[in-house]
Amino acid sequence: MKIIDLRVMRGPNYWSVKHPKLIVIKLDLEGLSHKSTNNIPSFSSRLKKLLPVLESHRADEKEGEGFFHQLEEGITFGHVVQHVALALQTMAGMESSYGRSYPAHEEDHMMVVFSYQEERAGEHAAYAAVRLTKALLAGEKVSITDDVNRLHEIREDEYFGPSTFSIVSEASSRGIPYIRLNRHSLIQLGYGVNQKRIQATMTSQTACFAVEIAGDKKATKDILEDAGIPVPKGTTIYAAEELKQTISWLGFPLVIKPLDGNHGKGATINIANFKDAQKGFAEAQKFSQGVMVEQFIEGFDFRLLVINGKFIAAAKRTPAMVTGDGCSTIKQLIDKENKDPRRGIGHEKALTRIHIDKHTLDLLKKQNLTTKSVLPAGEVLYLKSTANISTGGTATDVTDLIHPYNILMAERIVA
Numbered sequence: 001m002k003i004i005d006l007r008v009m010r011g012p013n014y015w016s017v018k019h020p021k022l023i024v025i026k027l028d029l030e031g032l033s034h035k036s037t038n039n040i041p042s043f044s045s046r047l048k049k050l051l052p053v054l055e056s057h058r059a060d061e062k063e064g065e066g067f068f069h070q071l072e073e074g075i076t077f078g079h080v081v082q083h084v085a086l087a088l089q090t091m092a093g094m095e096s097s098y099g100r101s102y103p104a105h106e107e108d109h110m111m112v113v114f115s116y117q118e119e120r121a122g123e124h125a126a127y128a129a130v131r132l133t134k135a136l137l138a139g140e141k142v143s144i145t146d147d148v149n150r151l152h153e154i155r156e157d158e159y160f161g162p163s164t165f166s167i168v169s170e171a172s173s174r175g176i177p178y179i180r181l182n183r184h185s186l187i188q189l190g191y192g193v194n195q196k197r198i199q200a201t202m203t204s205q206t207a208c209f210a211v212e213i214a215g216d217k218k219a220t221k222d223i224l225e226d227a228g229i230p231v232p233k234g235t236t237i238y239a240a241e242e243l244k245q246t247i248s249w250l251g252f253p254l255v256i257k258p259l260d261g262n263h264g265k266g267a268t269i270n271i272a273n274f275k276d277a278q279k280g281f282a283e284a285q286k287f288s289q290g291v292m293v294e295q296f297i298e299g300f301d302f303r304l305l306v307i308n309g310k311f312i313a314a315a316k317r318t319p320a321m322v323t324g325d326g327c328s329t330i331k332q333l334i335d336k337e338n339k340d341p342r343r344g345i346g347h348e349k350a351l352t353r354i355h356i357d358k359h360t361l362d363l364l365k366k367q368n369l370t371t372k373s374v375l376p377a378g379e380v381l382y383l384k385s386t387a388n389i390s391t392g393g394t395a396t397d398v399t400d401l402i403h404p405y406n407i408l409m410a411e412r413i414v415a
Contacts, residue, residue, distance in 0.1 A: 009022040009023075023113070026109060027110045037072075037080065047084075048071075054083055086098075092154075092155055094117040094118060118155060118159060121154045155345075155346070187199070218236050233294065243278065255294045256293050259290030260290070268283060302315065313397070317395050324375025326374070326377035329374055352389060363384070
């Protein structure tokens with residue numbers, strides 16, 4: 001069995017009107033066209049063991065007859081490839097459910113059609129499904145771990161961030177098709193004369209000048225300060241030699257972060273001595289030549305949303321954390337937290353899994369802790385210094401709790 005042709009559908013197509021994103025492969029069954037799954041001893045049982053998630057699949061339009069039922073009765077190996085490709089993508093966080101298989105014009109050939117979210121993932125799933133099916137037919141030892149991990153990597157590399165995904169999902173719910181035009185979230189909504197284009201949360205109507213200012217932390221701070229908005233005192237430096245003089249002016253505690261960073265990368269907070277400040281500066285310069293040194297302000301982390309000049313919503317953001325139970329190690333508490341079904345790899349789910357990285361280990365070291373330490377019952381331990389969702393943080397809706405003054409301030413800042 002081998003793929004002799006693979007095509008990627010990106011819009012309305014011959015195979016489906018409702019499903020514009022399809023992988024279409026032409027399979028050479030190499031003598032298997034007159035055989036079905038019930039003709040190969042132990043094939044069905046081995047496939048069930050390899051991919052138990054297939055139990056929820058339906059092999060055809062008949063109500064009540066799931067994939068495993070049809071597998072026992074006997075289906076073509078083109079159908080098997082179709083369902084394996086869909087299952088692999090779904091296991092990697094890319095919900096894919098539409099598929100069809102048809103005999104091709106040539107003898108011993110089949111057309112297999114299945115949906116995808118990301119093109120590269122769909123292509124990988126096609127080749128992986130054929131390879132896995134062939135291995136099962138040959139009675140070889142099979143594992144899906146590497147393929148699912150690779151699909152996860154592709155998803156994280158290619159998939160939309162939360163903001164873009166929200167816009168695309170809303171467009172889809174309104175029957176507006178979308179096409180990804182590059183790897184940097186440039187999206188086309190609709191076709192032809194009706195098409196619009198967005199990139200991340202920017203549209204053709206977004207003011208470029210405002211975007212440039214918002215992307216420069218120092219410029220943003222200067223404008224806000226001139227408008228009477230309270231901001232932490234600080235400055236931007238470009239060399240380690242400037243650090244000591246800056247600290248003598250600001251004092252401790254401090255925050256040191258890249259001038260144009262994001263997702264909390266390279267940021268160090270609550271710095272209380274010169275040695276840690278040097279480390280923080282070196283970490284920040286990995287991401288940006290310019291480094292911001294600011295006062296550390298105690299308090300909570302909130303994010304406010306303003307649309308068309310009006311306050312809409314607010315969220316309280318909390319860094320990744322665990323709560324001790326008096327018997328579990330910190331590593332065990334993190335593993336338990338990561339089992340929360342809302343947590344996934346990257347942005348595949350509402351929350352992101354907590355990773356123990358160098359930053360986490362440094363925070364533990366400062367508190368004379370390791371991942372093997374046991375926290376007392378009820379003690380809260382923060383594992384990151386920033387509250388980004390991408391590093392395992394959480395967000396709580398506090399829209400109804402925001403003070404009117406803060407609502408006014410948010411609307412002024414946007415204006």
